[in-house]
Amino acid sequence: MTKSANAPVRHATMRERNLAVVLEHVALHQPVTRARLAELTGFTKTTVSNLVALLEGAGLVRDGAPVHEGERGRPGVGVSLHGDGAAGLGLEVNVDYLAACVLDLAKQVRYRHVISSGNRGREPGAVLAALSALAAEAVAAAAGQGLTVAGAAVALPGLLDRDNGVVRHAPNLGWSDVPVTGAPGLATALPPEYDNEANLAALGELWFGGGARLGDFVHVSGEIGIGAGIVVDGRVFRGAHGFAGELGHLVADPSGPPCSCGGRGCLEQVAGQEAVLRAAGLPVTRPAGGPEGSLGRLVERLTAGDAAALDAVTRAGRALGGALASVVNLIDPDTIVLGGVFSPLAAWIRPPLEAVLANGSGSLRRGAPPVEVSGLAEGAAVLGAAGLVVDRVIADPALLL
Amino acid sequence: MTKSANAPVRHATMRERNLAVVLEHVALHQPVTRARLAELTGFTKTTVSNLVALLEGAGLVRDGAPVHEGERGRPGVGVSLHGDGAAGLGLEVNVDYLAACVLDLAKQVRYRHVISSGNRGREPGAVLAALSALAAEAVAAAAGQGLTVAGAAVALPGLLDRDNGVVRHAPNLGWSDVPVTGAPGLATALPPEYDNEANLAALGELWFGGGARLGDFVHVSGEIGIGAGIVVDGRVFRGAHGFAGELGHLVADPSGPPCSCGGRGCLEQVAGQEAVLRAAGLPVTRPAGGPEGSLGRLVERLTAGDAAALDAVTRAGRALGGALASVVNLIDPDTIVLGGVFSPLAAWIRPPLEAVLANGSGSLRRGAPPVEVSGLAEGAAVLGAAGLVVDRVIADPALLL
DNA sequence: CCCCTTTCGTAAACAGCTTGGACTAATTAA
């Protein structure tokens, strides 16, 4: 019947799962007493004590100060995530830079390092070597804080075959069918993971975005290209081959300019960073980001009321709104979050975007979903990558003994 | 961390799950010996014997004729699904008809009944009463064959709130906020389920479609409106509120005619059954289906080479292809299946559709996914509904004691 | 025809995990 996660459950499986149940509740409610954990999980106090003891043995949680919950009675001891135990390493390869980030189990940022690096057209081996060095540096810095990096996740700007660790197509890097596994510096306890930058940026928004994201949203991640990370019920939706969310290649204008993907009038060619800069009459030299980059100058001109700039951004907003209307009809997200380069442009791009979106997303549901603006801007993908590792540890603590 | 299916596992849970594991393997490999089940599941022979005994007690499986697998040795007894035990009832409310269908555990059709019924604009209570009578008839017919209907699922042509059993908006029926629960005749052991017609038609295609559907596809379900059922990894993708897959309201032509949804130039207004009939110069009187209906006449004219008809269908194909290009970029399905009214029109609609699709779905992946044609045509949704019930029983046999 | 080998299915003892109740510990209210 229907391909399904259909593994037999034995005693060991039960234990593993229940360890995760307790650990997840610790993460959500720390510091929390064993008695309260028993209420929260439905286990008996005995079972909770046993499970917590195991988690303590693995260095994942720690007893802390006494907690007094009710009025009377013996106070309990607060169990918390062990802040100086396991950690997750996030890495990112992008066109202009390499980034690394270490998160402890509580998803607190403990280390962060970004180096600018012109990776477009650069030899993949050289890029991966630099990334490897960055990773080694991060692992060492973490160790200096008492943290042990349990695993790493790498964000890459392109379509990739996650099962085999191969970048199938990354037009902005100029990579095709590049294997990325086997980088040293990633030799951690858990095998490294690789994922699309847009997907990981969406997870970054889920865990670190302003306001609690409810776990059902689409994060529009405009960097050089335009991607979308689709999060449903707290998990990334990837489609059959992992290529879902390619927002940038929806057709915005069938008679528009040709695109590197082979199509015509893709959204990227109309609302992508380079297209907007060009339409506004600005140079597209790299790096475009930062206050002094082309993007900063675009914002200046918009603030100054420059007609060409305003027109370019308005057009981009309309195109993006049209594409998002399709997203709403097909994916039905709860919220839309604008990230990446769209974040600083939000004030100007949002009005035309919302107008078109409201028109195209039907009144079958009750109006279009709200369009919010990410406060994370650039760092979202590294954060999401590191958070993914932490989540994996918390969802299956048995991996660490 | 992250809202997740996070229930503690106790002994009873383990049993329930393992019963399902064994039952699913029986369904896939019947007739199958206990020894082979032990290999397939990884359980010991003892455990398999115990679990099978429980399933036999619940009337879900049955011992059959001896099976000789190897050369030498004692033959085993074949365990099969109990064909005359539990059954699933599927029901469908559509604009032109009501339908019912009973499936045994092996998903064999054991009863089927369709009555034409003009439901557009009819009082919801009357429609539900007629459906209830149809259901009671089906349950009685099943009982006559020794089958016990364990539960029912109802397919409805509109957006609905599945949690509360309310039809939010069904424009083609003229229903808004109609509660559909509490219909007698659906008082089965398991509570009845309600779902969108497009979603259930996709499941019908998954289980009964020609050629094994691999569990990752989009089924385009054109009846009066145009919907899409998105199946990922064998399960329906519903989005945050259950409104995903509203293909019919993607904007095909921003300057097109207004739509009942409030938008403009929705795909439905260009490629929907009524729009195509109108463009071909045919009346849109109901029922449109069947060899004598308007649809049959359209096929006649297409076969005869009528220019207006060919032009209308070609235009519809282009619009549908454009919408499907968006689907491919956002959802990344493995296959696209054309069902409903598009099935008989496939010969004429597919070429323009595929041309536009190939153009718009980029070469980032390797070409557009294959476009196949469903052989189920009309009955897909009822079959899917009944199959859903059967699947639920097989995925959780503990529900039946 | 008899006996050995192979395979199927079951029975009894065993091991892992959660449960339930009893018991100790620590704190507040009176």
Next chain:
DNA sequence: TTAATTAGTCCAAGCTGTTTACGAAAGGGG
């Protein structure tokens, strides 16, 4: 100081899958 209340642990019991052993039913070889 005493009673009440809450936190956490200890130990016996129950449920479930595993291990080991054994009887049952077939084919092959002498």
